[in-house]
Amino acid sequence: MSVLALPVSLQDHIQGAEAASVTLVEYGDYQCPHCAEAHAMIREIQRQLGNSLRYVFRHFPWPDHPQSQQAAEAAEAAGAQGKFWAMHDRLFAAQDALDDGSLVEYAVELNLNVDRFLSEVTGDVHVPRILEDINSGTASGVCSTPALFVNEFRYCNTLDRDTLCVQIDRLMSAS
Secondary structure, three states: OOOOOOOOOOOOOOOOOOOEEEEEEEEEEOOHHHHHHHHHHHHHHHHHHHHHHHEEEEOOOOOOOOHHHHHHHHHHHHHHHHOOOHHHHHHHOOOOOOOOOHHHHHHHHOOOOOHHHHHHHHHHOOOHHHHHHHHHHOOOOOOOOOOEEEOOOOOOOOOOOOHHHHHHHHHHHHO
């Protein structure tokens, strides 16, 4: 069983209470259709569990997905302006439109400083941050997306809401 190599830190993108009994870490790719399915499932679980679940998203763009790296950079550029999660949700909602023009359109929709956004994305400002996620994922044994870790242990079961909820419920009951 794989273990999360890099513990969750303040550098991560986190939703939920730090004191939550369960932490779910996802390594994902904005162009991966399975990640979009996982995104919808995780949002549903978050609504159900509230602050009992802490969710962390880390980037793991695949070279086979030509727009995934730039989408990750767009999410980070939005995050630099306090809108990571809004961009994160937008990118998954529009997986079929991750081209440059669409990313700028999303930045406008989110009321970002578009000049700053463009400067950061075209200047590769956030590439080191994304590489840190990729490297930590690789060190954790990630070889496909979505890769989920529940309380630092790799979740390798079927990717469906009920199965994941059973695992989370067990951990919540044990704490």
